[in-house]
Amino acid sequence: MANDELLNRIEAAKCAVMAQTELLHREFGRAESRWKSDGTRVTAVDVAISENIFRELGAQFPSDQYFSEELAETDAPIPVTARFSWVLDPIDGTNNFALGIPYCAISLALCESGVPVYGVVYDLSRRVLMHGGPGFGMRDGEREVKVLNVAPHKESIVGFHRPYEPGMLPAANAILGQFKIRGLGSATLHLAYVAAGLFDGCVDFNVKIWDLAAAMPLVQAAGGEVTFLNGEQVPMTTFNLKMGRIVYVAGGPIVAARLRELMKVTA
Numbered sequence: 001m002a003n004d005e006l007l008n009r010i011e012a013a014k015c016a017v018m019a020q021t022e023l024l025h026r027e028f029g030r031a032e033s034r035w036k037s038d039g040t041r042v043t044a045v046d047v048a049i050s051e052n053i054f055r056e057l058g059a060q061f062p063s064d065q066y067f068s069e070e071l072a073e074t075d076a077p078i079p080v081t082a083r084f085s086w087v088l089d090p091i092d093g094t095n096n097f098a099l100g101i102p103y104c105a106i107s108l109a110l111c112e113s114g115v116p117v118y119g120v121v122y123d124l125s126r127r128v129l130m131h132g133g134p135g136f137g138m139r140d141g142e143r144e145v146k147v148l149n150v151a152p153h154k155e156s157i158v159g160f161h162r163p164y165e166p167g168m169l170p171a172a173n174a175i176l177g178q179f180k181i182r183g184l185g186s187a188t189l190h191l192a193y194v195a196a197g198l199f200d201g202c203v204d205f206n207v208k209i210w211d212l213a214a215a216m217p218l219v220q221a222a223g224g225e226v227t228f229l230n231g232e233q234v235p236m237t238t239f240n241l242k243m244g245r246i247v248y249v250a251g252g253p254i255v256a257a258r259l260r261e262l263m264k265v266t267a
Contacts, residue, residue, distance in 0.1 A: 002135065002136070005084070006110075006112070006117070006118075008060075009057075009061060009064075009084060009110050009118075010110065010118050010131075010133075010136075012056070012057055012060055012061070013057070013086075013108055013110055013118065013120045013131075014120055014129065014131055015056075016052075016053045016056045016057055016108070017053065017106050017108050017120045017122050017129065018122070018129060019052070019053075019056065020049045020052055020053060020090075020106060020122075021106070021122055021124075021127075023045060023048065023049065023052075024045065024049070024091070024097075024106065024122070024124055025124065027043075027045045028097060028100065028102070028124065029097070029098070029099065029100025031043040031044060031045045031097070031098060032044065033094070033098040040094070041094045041095050041098060042070060042094060043091070043094060043097065043098055045090075045091065045097070046069075046070045046090045046091050046094060047070050047071070047090070048090075049090035049091065049106060050068040050070045050071045050088055050090045051071065053088060053090070053106075053108065054066045054068065054071065054086070054088070057086060061084065063082060063084075064082055064084045064085060064086060065078075065080060065081065065082040065084075065085040065086070066085070066086050066088070067085060067086065067087050067088065067210070067239040068087075068088040068089070068090060068210070069088075069089055069090075069208075069210045069241070070090055075241050075242055076240075077238035077239065077240040077242075078238060078239045078240070079237065079238055080111075080114045080235075080236050080237055080238060080239065083112060083113060084110065084111065084112055085111045085114070085236075086108065086109065086110060086111065087108075087109040087111060087116070087209065087210050087213040087214070087236070087239070088107065088108050088109075088210070089105075089106075089107040089188060089210045089211060089213075089214070090106060090107075091104055091105070091106065092104060092105050092106075092107045092186050092187065092188035092189070092210075092211060093105060093184070093185050093186030093188070093189065095185060096184075096185045096186065097124075101185065102124055102125035103124075103125050103184040103185055103186050103189055104124050104125070104185075104186055104189075105121050105122055105123050105124060105186055105188045105189050105192070106120075106121070106122040107119075107120075107121050107188040107210070107211070107213070107214040107215065108120045108121075108214055109213035109214040109216075109217070110133075111213070111236060113235055114234060114235030114236040114237060115234050115235045115236070116133075116213045116214070116216050116217045116234065117133050117134065117217055118131070118132070118133035118136065118217055119131060119132065119133060119192075119213070119214035119215055119216065119217045119218045120214060121188055121189075121192045121214050121215060121218065123189060123192070125189075126141075128140060128141040129141065130192050130195070130196060130218060131218070132195070132217065132218050132221040132222070133217035133218070133220070133221050134217060134220045134221050135221075136221060137221055137222075138195050138196070138218050138219075138221040138222035140195075140196040140197075145195070145196050145197050145222055146197060146222050146223050147194060147195060147197055147219065147222045147223050147224035147251065147252040148197050148199075148200050148251075148252050148255070149223065149224075149252030149253055149254055149255070150200075150252070150254065150255075151254055152178065152179065152200065152254070152255055152258050154180075155180065156179050156180060156200040156201075156255065157179065157180045157181075157182055157198075157199050157200055158175060158179040158180070158181060158182070158199065158200060158201045158202055158203060158251075158255075158259070159181075159182050159183070159184065159189075159190030159191070159193060159194070159199050159201070159202035159203070159204075160172075160175060160176075160179075160181045160182065160183055160190075160202065160203050160204070161183055161187065161190075161203075161204050161205065161206055161207075162183075162205075163205035163206065164205065164206055164245070165205065165245075168205050168247070171205075171262065171263045172203075172205070174262040174263070175203050175259070175262055175263075178258070178262060179200070179201070182199065187204055187206075187207045187211040187212065188211055188212070188214060188215050189215075190202040190204065191212060191215035191216065191218070191219060191226070191250055192214075192215040192218055192219075194215075194219055194222075194224055194250050194251055194252075195215065195218035195219040195221070195222040195224060196218075196222070197222070199251075200251055200252065200255045201249065201250060201251025201252070201255040201256060201258075201259050202249070202250050202251070203248075203249050203250075203259055203263070204246070204247070204248060205245065205247050206245045206246075207245065207246045207248070208243055208245070208246060209233055209236060209239075209243065209246065211246075212226075212233075212246065212248070213236075216234075219250055223252065223253075224250060224251055224252050224253070224256065225250060225251065225252075225253055225256040226248060226249075226250040227248060227249050227250070227256060227260055228246060228247070228248045229247045229248060229249065229260075229263055230244075230245075230246065230247040233246060247263075249263060
């Protein structure tokens with residue numbers, strides 16, 4: 001059974017995320033943005049949500065470590081040393097958020113010894129809080145949900161982002177030839193929608209750990225699998241803004257196995 005240290009953090013995480021949803025909706029499609037040196041977009045709302053969530057959690061759990069894409073004080077890798085740490089993407093899908101496209105999310109992961117054990121994801125498009133982790137189940141709003149786990153068929157949907165690296169195009173084409181594709185502009189939602197049984201699976205070639213950390217335990221709690229294809233990412237030993245791109249597949253066991261098979265064309 002989970003101990004009070006874990007349960008207290010889970011409840012605090014849900015409250016901290018929900019406290020930011022009014023700001024998220026109020027500034028949706030209105031917030032001014034700028035481009036960071038790595039070519040990604042950021043808004044003042046990204047920064048404000050990061051600061052607000054970490055201020056609230058930090059007051060309750062001062063010995064924990066807090067990692068956000070928008071608040072790192074250094075570009076150098078930061079060792080993960082605390083038993084409990086948090087990985088936050090304040091707005092996954094910032095391009096969508098700034099442009100008024102509703103597929104974006106607040107994504108907060110609670111990690112124990114560097115392993116994401118509980119995820120909290122607020123889906124702006126559906127106004128739904130998704131949360132869960134192994135041993136806790138997965139909830140999509142008020143519903144307890146499971147991954148889809150049927151053999152791939154002509155209506156199977158896979159969340160997908162096109163790879164940057166030309167060498168990955170054969171694998172991408174293999175996926176495109178087998179599934180219906182959805183590209184929402186939010187890696188967090190792709191993976192969370194697998195957990196919620198909305199997508200059969202997802203594939204990505206370009207993500208970072210903060211895009212996935214909260215949604216990974218959702219998928220695992222819902223009976224699905226997340227497989228990294230270019231090196232294991234957990235337990236997380238450092239938080240590194242300059243980390244390389246992650247390549248992974250996810251889905252129910254049947255679809256995940258098929259996605260792994262299709263991705264072998266790059267081997």
